Each structure stands twice: as structure tokens, then as C-alpha cells.
Amino acid sequence: MLVDTHSHLNFAAFNKDREEVIKKCFENNVWMINIGTNYETSKKAVEIAEKYPQGVFAAIGLHPINLDTGLVKMKVDEEEGAHFEKQFDYENYKKLAQSAKVVAIGEIGLDYYWKPKTTKKKELFKQKQKELFLKELELARELNLPVIFHCRMAHEDLLEILNYKLKTINYKLTGVMHGFVGTVEQLKEYLKMGFYIGFNGIIFKKIEGINFKENIRKTPLDKILVETDCPYLAPPGFPEERNNPLGVKFIAEKIAEIKNVDFNGLAEITTENAKRLFKLG
Numbered sequence: 001m002l003v004d005t006h007s008h009l010n011f012a013a014f015n016k017d018r019e020e021v022i023k024k025c026f027e028n029n030v031w032m033i034n035i036g037t038n039y040e041t042s043k044k045a046v047e048i049a050e051k052y053p054q055g056v057f058a059a060i061g062l063h064p065i066n067l068d069t070g071l072v073k074m075k076v077d078e079e080e081g082a083h084f085e086k087q088f089d090y091e092n093y094k095k096l097a098q099s100a101k102v103v104a105i106g107e108i109g110l111d112y113y114w115k116p117k118t119t120k121k122k123e124l125f126k127q128k129q130k131e132l133f134l135k136e137l138e139l140a141r142e143l144n145l146p147v148i149f150h151c152r153m154a155h156e157d158l159l160e161i162l163n164y165k166l167k168t169i170n171y172k173l174t175g176v177m178h179g180f181v182g183t184v185e186q187l188k189e190y191l192k193m194g195f196y197i198g199f200n201g202i203i204f205k206k207i208e209g210i211n212f213k214e215n216i217r218k219t220p221l222d223k224i225l226v227e228t229d230c231p232y233l234a235p236p237g238f239p240e241e242r243n244n245p246l247g248v249k250f251i252a253e254k255i256a257e258i259k260n261v262d263f264n265g266l267a268e269i270t271t272e273n274a275k276r277l278f279k280l281g
């Protein structure tokens, strides 16, 4: 059995055959957590999860890229079917979280991929994302839920916030750095804070300055989560261009190879990790 800890069957890309995809996943012993990226996709993730007595869960949150800061022009993602939100509606997200299927707040964090034109706007853009992130961390704290972090080109700022938060609040923040793309030093910092590390199909890509193999080697087995980020990042050899939770098997195989452990053992331990962190019943 495997748990895809980061899928987006709640996205428009699966509107036509979502139920079939889920059925295939169950036939192959794959469970999943569908991750929200704004209010609409969060609500959808909850609705999907509620249709199934087990094996399908939801995370809710506003992804930094879906925050409309008015400072930069961002592309609408057709596969996601995204809406931008001008602010984080704390109470509405909190209401969504009342569903027993909601196992985490996410994906939330910082994303500095898009860059406003002036230095002043750049700073303000980062500031607004940080403010959003802090509000969502507060929601996780209030609801006592783990967090699914998204971070692109922003580890320094994210680590700074987390270091500060962990020192100043009397609260044990748990969570996973999803689709980790960073240095070994940054990896060690997240591990030191007790966070899990999520690996997906990005490990098959070449990214300057990033050593995925080393990151996987340096992450203890009991801290690894496997994920797909589907419909994106179909791993090499996956039979479809659109990824789905079945792709998680390819990730687990690659990690087992790098860690030099057998596939079944890796499947078992990563499934235990997912169940422990997200309290999956």
C-alpha cells in the first residue's frame, strides 16, 4: 500500500474521470490526500473526500500563488481552474475544516517565482505572502492540524519565519515540506524542526544547485513522505501525460533504489509516516 500525500484530484484536470481514477487507485492500494490551493479547490477536496468512507482525505488552504496581491500579473492555470483571492477568509476556511476528512492545512507557504517589476513592489509582494502564511499557520495552530508547506525560491524566508514561530509560540507545529527542492543545509534545518520531507516527480529533473539523490540519502526513512503533485510532474515511464496518484509508485521505487532498501519496506514505512503525521484512519 502507498499513500499519495499530495495530489490534486480536486483540480479541473480531473473533472471528467475523477471517480474512475479514484477507483483505479483503490484497486492498486493507493490512498490519497487532495490538497486545496484556494477556497474553491479546498472545498472541492473536502467534497470528494466525503464521498468515500476511507482512503481519500483533504487538506485546505490558500496557496501563495493564488493570492492576488495586485503587484504582479500571474497566469491562470487551466488544469487547476484557479481563482485568485484578494485576502484569506479565515472564518470560511475554518468552517471547511470542520469536516473530519480534513487532515491538514495546506498547501501554504511562500512562492517567489513571479517577480514584480520594482524593488519596492518585490518587497511588498513578499510581505503580503508572509502575512498570508502567518494567518494560515495560526489556523493550523487553532485547529491543531499539521501543515503542508509549499516553498519555491523562498527557503530562507520560510525558515526564518518557522524558526521564529517555533521559538515564540507554545505549540508543537508539525508538517511536511512538500516537493522539497532545496539544499542539503536547508533540508537539515527542516529535519531539525521535526518536519517530514515530501518527494515527488521533480526528483527526476535536473535543477541547478540541487542534489535530489543526496537529499533523499540525508532524509531518515521515518521522515519521508511520497507524493505525486498530480496532475503535474508525471514521472518518467508513467503511461499518461497527466499524472495521477498511481504515479506515486514510481517515486517510491526511485527512493527505495537510492536508499538501498526493498520496495515493500519503503512502501510500508512511508505509509506509516503518512498515517502518523495526518492521523489517517
Ligand SMILES: [Zn+2]
Pocket: 006, 008, 035, 107, 229
Ligand atoms: Zn501541489
